[in-house]
Amino acid sequence: MFDHIIGQEPVKKALSGAISRDELSHAYLFTGPDGIGKRTLAEAFARAVLCTSGEERPCGVCKSCVLSAKGIHPDLMHIVPEKGTIKIDTVRKMMHYFADVPRMEHGRLIIIEDSARMTAQAQNAILKSLEEPEPGHIFILTAESAGALLPTIVSRCACFSLMPLNNDQMAAFLRAQECPPSQRAAIISDSRGLPGRACEILREGDDNPLDDSAVAVIFDISQGKRASLFDFAEQAAAEDDKGMGAMKHLVRFFDEQLARALTEGSSELGTSPQAMTEASKILLELGTRLSANTNARLQWEGALLGIAKCFRAYQ
Numbered sequence: 001m002f003d004h005i006i007g008q009e010p011v012k013k014a015l016s017g018a019i020s021r022d023e024l025s026h027a028y029l030f031t032g033p034d035g036i037g038k039r040t041l042a043e044a045f046a047r048a049v050l051c052t053s054g055e056e057r058p059c060g061v062c063k064s065c066v067l068s069a070k071g072i073h074p075d076l077m078h079i080v081p082e083k084g085t086i087k088i089d090t091v092r093k094m095m096h097y098f099a100d101v102p103r104m105e106h107g108r109l110i111i112i113e114d115s116a117r118m119t120a121q122a123q124n125a126i127l128k129s130l131e132e133p134e135p136g137h138i139f140i141l142t143a144e145s146a147g148a149l150l151p152t153i154v155s156r157c158a159c160f161s162l163m164p165l166n167n168d169q170m171a172a173f174l175r176a177q178e179c180p181p182s183q184r185a186a187i188i189s190d191s192r193g194l195p196g197r198a199c200e201i202l203r204e205g206d207d208n209p210l211d212d213s214a215v216a217v218i219f220d221i222s223q224g225k226r227a228s229l230f231d232f233a234e235q236a237a238a239e240d241d242k243g244m245g246a247m248k249h250l251v252r253f254f255d256e257q258l259a260r261a262l263t264e265g266s267s268e269l270g271t272s273p274q275a276m277t278e279a280s281k282i283l284l285e286l287g288t289r290l291s292a293n294t295n296a297r298l299q300w301e302g303a304l305l306g307i308a309k310c311f312r313a314y315q
């Protein structure tokens with residue numbers, strides 16, 4: 001049923017079994033890191049549920065399949081964070097819409113992406129719907145981990161944790177994306193089993209000009225020099241996407257340095273493993289703040305100064 005999705009065999013088996021036996025739960029939670037394929041799976045599952053074919057679902061040709069492929073199925077709603085959060089107003093709007101618009105035949109699906117970004121009020125509103133589910137309504141929540149959701153929400157969901165692809169699966173994925181064979185080995189190693197990350201590398205050609213400057217700034221900081229960080233913060237703030245890309249690049253850089261420090265006893269950076277772990281945490285928090293559309297230059301400066309402080313504290 002989900003042949004075009006590579007990997008996640010146990011999850012696909014459980015979901016297609018539930019569809020064929022018509023034993024659908026009214027809420028699902030897909031967890032896993034950014035880029036692992038939670039949205040792709042949620043959309044494929046929704047399409048299969050909504051398909052009206054009696055045979056292979058999704059058939060791709062019935063009215064439901066055509067509408068879902070165009071992203072205009074009246075019974076399929078997507079909620080995504082706006083400025084980093086999902087507010088109760090968004091949840092209410094969705095509920096009003098569903099109360100007003102008559103549905104087609106196969107139930108109704110609400111995909112809430114990055115659901116941990118729901119405010120407490122929004123989570124409580126969803127919880128009410130989960131406690132007294134409308135017949136045929138199915139919620140599909142995605143989140144990096146279940147930890148930031150109310151335990152009462154999690155306990156009402158059928159939970160599936162998505163696993164990174166192994167190298168063979170990633171090679172198959174890259175073949176399907178028509179990735180040139182010469183690039184495959186490097187992408188397999190850089191994408192760490194995350195198909196979304198592999199697509200990102202393919203799209204960007206992985207040559208964000210800010211990546212190298214970001215690493216240079218970290219080396220400066222490790223030597224007690226701070227002047228370059230202010231220029232960098234200004235540049236990174238001016239280029240939204242590239243700034244976010246540079247943040248992710250730095251997280252990977254610290255991961256690599258940390259792995260090297262732990263296996264070889266030292267890293268190029270010359271700082272302690274503890275300092276590198278703390279720096280990664282600071283960068284991940286920076287990512288959250290940047291997606292919340294706060295003042296990016298100040299956030300970058302704060303994060304880089306925080307890293308400087310860590311380096312000094314854990315020499």
Ligand SMILES: [Zn+2]
Pocket residue numbers: 050051052053057058059060061062063064065
């Ligand atoms: Zn169909």
